[in-house]
Amino acid sequence: MASKVSTPGSESSSVQDYVKTIYALSEWHDEPVTSSRLAARLSVANSSVSEMIRKLAELGLVNHTPYRPVELTADGRRLALAMVRRHRLIETFLVRDLDYRWDEVHDEAELLEHTVSDTFIDRLDARLGFPSVDPHGDPIPTAAGAITLPDALPLDSFDDGHSGRVTRISDEDPQLLRFLAAEDIGIGSPVEVLGRTPFGGPLRARVGTGTGARDFSFGKELTGAIWVESVGRHAGCSLVP
Amino acid sequence: MASKVSTPGSESSSVQDYVKTIYALSEWHDEPVTSSRLAARLSVANSSVSEMIRKLAELGLVNHTPYRPVELTADGRRLALAMVRRHRLIETFLVRDLDYRWDEVHDEAELLEHTVSDTFIDRLDARLGFPSVDPHGDPIPTAAGAITLPDALPLDSFDDGHSGRVTRISDEDPQLLRFLAAEDIGIGSPVEVLGRTPFGGPLRARVGTGTGARDFSFGKELTGAIWVESVGRHAGCSLVP
DNA sequence: TCCGAAGTTTCGGCATACCGAAAATATAGC
DNA sequence: GCTATATTTTCGGTATGCCGAAACTTCGGA
Structure with a gap:
C-alpha cells in the first residue's frame, strides 16, 4: 500500500x-x-x-x-x-x-x-x-x-595518523562555513590527522597537498562539523556503531 | 519623507x-x-x-x-x-x-x-x-x-487598415496563451487590421510578414488581451483617454 | 523506594486570514 | 425624491500555529 x-x-x-x-x-x-x-x-x-x-x-x-x-x-x-x-x-x-x-x-x-x-x-x-x-x-x-x-565520519572520530578527504561540512552554522572558505578548506580537501592536544584541546591535522599543504588546528566545533572519508583502506575509525 | x-x-x-x-x-x-x-x-x-x-x-x-x-x-x-x-x-x-x-x-x-x-x-x-x-x-x-x-493599445481599439506589432498579451488566461502559441502569434508579431464583422463578430487581421502572413479572425477575448503598438505614425487609435 | 530536577504535555489565549449571514449604504429607475 | 437592487461592511465563527504558565511524567540519585 x-x-x-x-x-x-x-x-x-x-x-x-x-x-x-x-x-x-x-x-x-x-x-x-x-x-x-x-x-x-x-x-x-x-x-x-x-x-x-x-x-x-x-x-x-x-x-x-x-x-x-x-x-x-x-x-x-x-x-x-x-x-x-x-x-x-x-x-x-x-x-x-x-x-x-x-x-x-x-x-x-x-x-x-x-x-x-x-x-x-x-x-x-x-x-x-x-x-x-x-x-x-x-x-x-x-x-x-x-x-x-557517504561513507564518512566526523573528523574527531579519526585516529591519529589517518588520512582522508573532506566529504561533507555541516551547514548549520554559516559563520563556520565562512571561516572554512576563508581558510580554503572545502569539500574534497585532503586531511591527515597528526594528533590532538590533551584535555579537550584542538586536533592538529595536515590539510591540502604538495606546496599548498599546511598544519591546522581544529577546535571542537570544527571537528564535529567536518566529515571525512578515509582514503585507501577503511581503517582509521574509532566510532562505535 | x-x-x-x-x-x-x-x-x-x-x-x-x-x-x-x-x-x-x-x-x-x-x-x-x-x-x-x-x-x-x-x-x-x-x-x-x-x-x-x-x-x-x-x-x-x-x-x-x-x-x-x-x-x-x-x-x-x-x-x-x-x-x-x-x-x-x-x-x-x-x-x-x-x-x-x-x-x-x-x-x-x-x-x-x-x-x-x-x-x-x-x-x-x-x-x-x-x-x-x-x-x-x-x-x-x-x-x-x-x-x-509601452505605447500600446488593445487590438480592438485600432481602426481598420492600421498596422502595428504585438507588444503585450495579457497573461490572465493560460488557455488563451496556449492557443496563441499554437497559432504562432506572440510578442513582436506584425498585425494589420482588415476589418470587423458586424454585430460583435470577430475582428479580421493580417498576421505575420512575407510568406508567413495570413488572415486571422480575432474574437472578443483575443482583441482585448492582445496589445498592439502602432508601426510608423501614431494614428489609428480610437480609444478615449 | 522515594524525591526532585528535567523534560513533556495540557490549557487558555493571541494573531492572521478566511467564511456566510445580516445590516448598512449607494445608485439607478421611475 | 424615493425606492429597489446591487454592492459593501459588520458581525459571529472557523482553522492554523504560535505562546507562557501550570500540570504531569520520567528517571537518576540518595
Missing part, C-alpha cells in the same frame, strides 16, 4: 518543516529525537512542538507515545526526503547559477523549498545535471526518495 | 497580494478598483476583502472611504511595483532558464514572489541581463520602482 505522500502537497509548510527537521536531527547522528531538541532547532516553544507532534501522529507521519521521543513513519520519511531533496537542489542552484556563497544558501532554500512546484524541482534537477550532492557535500535524494549517505 | 516600503519585508504575503492586485487591476485599464473586483480576482469572499482593505488603510498602503473604490497610496504603489518586479523577473527566469512555456509561469511566479529575498531578485536580474519586459511583454519595474508602460 504505497502512500500518496511521496511528494509534498497537501501538507502545510509547518508540517513539512517539522518532518524535515525530525529527519535532519537523525540523519548524521542517531540520538533520539525529543521535543526539546526539535523546539531548539525550530526556534519554537516546547508546547508548540508537543501540539504539532500530536498532529503529525494523526496524519500518520510520525509514531509517538507521550513523553517519548518521536520517530518518522515510512510516510513521514518519504515526505522528509522529498523536502530534503528540494532544499539541497535549491542550494545547489543558488551556488551554481546565482553566485551565492555556500554560507548564504541555507536560509533562502529554507523558504523556497516550501513554495516551488514539483515541476520546478524536476527542471532544476535536469538543468543542474542531476547532481548527487549539494554544495556542503550533503547527498541529494532522488525523485524516488532514495538517498546514499 | 521617503518611506521604507520600497521593498517587501514586513508585510504578510496576503497584504502583498492585495496590494499587487489593486495595482494590477488599474495598470492597463483605469476603472475604479472596487471590493467586488478585488474579491473576484483574488477568489475570496467580499467580506474578506472589506476587512483587508481596512487593514491596508491602517498600514498606509491604500486610501479608502467606506463604500467607495480603493486607491493605492505612494507607499502602496511602491510595494505593488516591488511585487510586480519580483513576479515578472521570476516569470522571465522560468521561461528562459527552466524551459517553462509562457502559459505555465504565472502560478509558479505567484507563489515564489512572496518567498524569494531581495538578494535573489537582484542576482536573477543580473543573470537575465536586466530585462525590460517579461515573456508576455509586461514591463518590469526597476529596483528603484520605475516602470514604463
Whole structure:
C-alpha cells in the first residue's frame, strides 16, 4: 500500500518543516529525537512542538507515545526526503547559477523549498545535471526518495595518523562555513590527522597537498562539523556503531 | 519623507497580494478598483476583502472611504511595483532558464514572489541581463520602482487598415496563451487590421510578414488581451483617454 | 523506594486570514 | 425624491500555529 505522500502537497509548510527537521536531527547522528531538541532547532516553544507532534501522529507521519521521543513513519520519511531533496537542489542552484556563497544558501532554500512546484524541482534537477550532492557535500535524494549517505565520519572520530578527504561540512552554522572558505578548506580537501592536544584541546591535522599543504588546528566545533572519508583502506575509525 | 516600503519585508504575503492586485487591476485599464473586483480576482469572499482593505488603510498602503473604490497610496504603489518586479523577473527566469512555456509561469511566479529575498531578485536580474519586459511583454519595474508602460493599445481599439506589432498579451488566461502559441502569434508579431464583422463578430487581421502572413479572425477575448503598438505614425487609435 | 530536577504535555489565549449571514449604504429607475 | 437592487461592511465563527504558565511524567540519585 504505497502512500500518496511521496511528494509534498497537501501538507502545510509547518508540517513539512517539522518532518524535515525530525529527519535532519537523525540523519548524521542517531540520538533520539525529543521535543526539546526539535523546539531548539525550530526556534519554537516546547508546547508548540508537543501540539504539532500530536498532529503529525494523526496524519500518520510520525509514531509517538507521550513523553517519548518521536520517530518518522515510512510516510513521514518519504515526505522528509522529498523536502530534503528540494532544499539541497535549491542550494545547489543558488551556488551554481546565482553566485551565492555556500554560507548564504541555507536560509533562502529554507523558504523556497516550501513554495516551488514539483515541476520546478524536476527542471532544476535536469538543468543542474542531476547532481548527487549539494554544495556542503550533503547527498541529494532522488525523485524516488532514495538517498546514499557517504561513507564518512566526523573528523574527531579519526585516529591519529589517518588520512582522508573532506566529504561533507555541516551547514548549520554559516559563520563556520565562512571561516572554512576563508581558510580554503572545502569539500574534497585532503586531511591527515597528526594528533590532538590533551584535555579537550584542538586536533592538529595536515590539510591540502604538495606546496599548498599546511598544519591546522581544529577546535571542537570544527571537528564535529567536518566529515571525512578515509582514503585507501577503511581503517582509521574509532566510532562505535 | 521617503518611506521604507520600497521593498517587501514586513508585510504578510496576503497584504502583498492585495496590494499587487489593486495595482494590477488599474495598470492597463483605469476603472475604479472596487471590493467586488478585488474579491473576484483574488477568489475570496467580499467580506474578506472589506476587512483587508481596512487593514491596508491602517498600514498606509491604500486610501479608502467606506463604500467607495480603493486607491493605492505612494507607499502602496511602491510595494505593488516591488511585487510586480519580483513576479515578472521570476516569470522571465522560468521561461528562459527552466524551459517553462509562457502559459505555465504565472502560478509558479505567484507563489515564489512572496518567498524569494531581495538578494535573489537582484542576482536573477543580473543573470537575465536586466530585462525590460517579461515573456508576455509586461514591463518590469526597476529596483528603484520605475516602470514604463509601452505605447500600446488593445487590438480592438485600432481602426481598420492600421498596422502595428504585438507588444503585450495579457497573461490572465493560460488557455488563451496556449492557443496563441499554437497559432504562432506572440510578442513582436506584425498585425494589420482588415476589418470587423458586424454585430460583435470577430475582428479580421493580417498576421505575420512575407510568406508567413495570413488572415486571422480575432474574437472578443483575443482583441482585448492582445496589445498592439502602432508601426510608423501614431494614428489609428480610437480609444478615449 | 522515594524525591526532585528535567523534560513533556495540557490549557487558555493571541494573531492572521478566511467564511456566510445580516445590516448598512449607494445608485439607478421611475 | 424615493425606492429597489446591487454592492459593501459588520458581525459571529472557523482553522492554523504560535505562546507562557501550570500540570504531569520520567528517571537518576540518595
